[in-house]
């Protein structure tokens with residue numbers, strides 16, 4: 001072990017400043033949301049990294065800590081950043097209670113370095129260290145994860161990002177001022193407990209970016225006019241349509257590499273399927289605090305019961321007092337929608353998160369899970385990733401309450417021929433209980 005690079009550990013869930021390379025070929029580093037980049041050492045022209053697979057405690061958001069498995073102190077593991085053509089040696093030490101392996105998703109490498117235990121190598125036993133050696137052959141956005149007891153180990157949070165920078169200017173890879181990356185992951189942790197239920201297939205209750213849920217996800221802070229790239233990989237069990245407000249972006253590449261220019265179209269939402277990576281680019285030309293989130297509305301919630309009946313429209317006058325005789329703290333919720341949940345600080349078990357939470361400058365944001373913000377400011381200095389606070393809306397540019405005469409509202413519009421719209425009453429056949 002004395003010959004190995006000293007493993008670097010991280011004890012904080014914060015977004016670390018970009019790691020500017022002091023050895024090897026130069027490149028513009030990425031910023032990992034609520035994550036960090038693994039330092040390396042140069043050994044006779046080979047970049048040497050040391051990953052340690054181990055149990056970790058990860059803060060999902062303030063108020064909740066999860067007992068996960070990860071690498072070098074955190075889940076996900078550190079981002080590995082290299083340059084096209086780099087010769088690499090990656091030591092992987094297994095401090096988990098069971099064997100593991102590491103698969104380098106998307107890399108061109110010798111078959112025996114692919115990390116599929118049983119198929120391309122024996123597994124990495126408990127307490128053992130294995131060395132992976134290959135050349136970073138093509139630039140792009142990749143990831144790494146175990147290919148051993150995969151369902152368990154990924155459900156426990158074992159994964160990390162990998163970025164290979166181009167060694168010279170690349171015709172299909174733009175130079176950007178801000179380069180962000182994160183992984184989509186999901187956990188099922190019962191309120192009041194800390195370890196994910198690894199057998200859950202779809203009904204997760206924590207939808208996370210880099211094992212963080214809103215309001216624990218850092219904001220993406222940029223200067224107005226910056227060219228921005230965001231790289232996203234999906235290691236959950238479902239797809240995520242990732243949506244940005246206020247800008248159009250272009251999907252410029254995937255784990256297959258940079259996309260040809262003719263294949264690029266403007267979008268404001270891009271769907272990222274399981275096991276896929278997407279990188280999007282845009283010029284952040286509009287000042288403001290722009291929401292950036294998964295568009296599946298259940299994925300912007302924190303733990304919630306999915307079997308709660310819908311109470312909208314239910315008249316329960318008189319019922320509440322009767323129930324309170326038995327359960328003094330009983331409250332009626334949901335009869336006017338669920339927004340009460342955002343406003344009211346309901347008591348919740350220890351070590352979990354409110355279903356919808358977070359407060360902006362104008363009130364509750366009523367979000368959770370896969371939600372953050374792109375903050376675009378004129379005066380954000382180059383290289384400054386700190387949170388500039390809330391955006392001050394210039395006078396006259398914010399939605400406002402109308403107090404004048406109400407404009408006429410029509411419930412139906414006349415047809416193109418000028419005839420008034422006709423209201424129809426439709427009676428369905430009574431067979432099959434259709435009323």
Ligand SMILES: [Cu+2]
Pocket residue numbers: 207239240241294295296299370
């Ligand atoms: Cu989603």
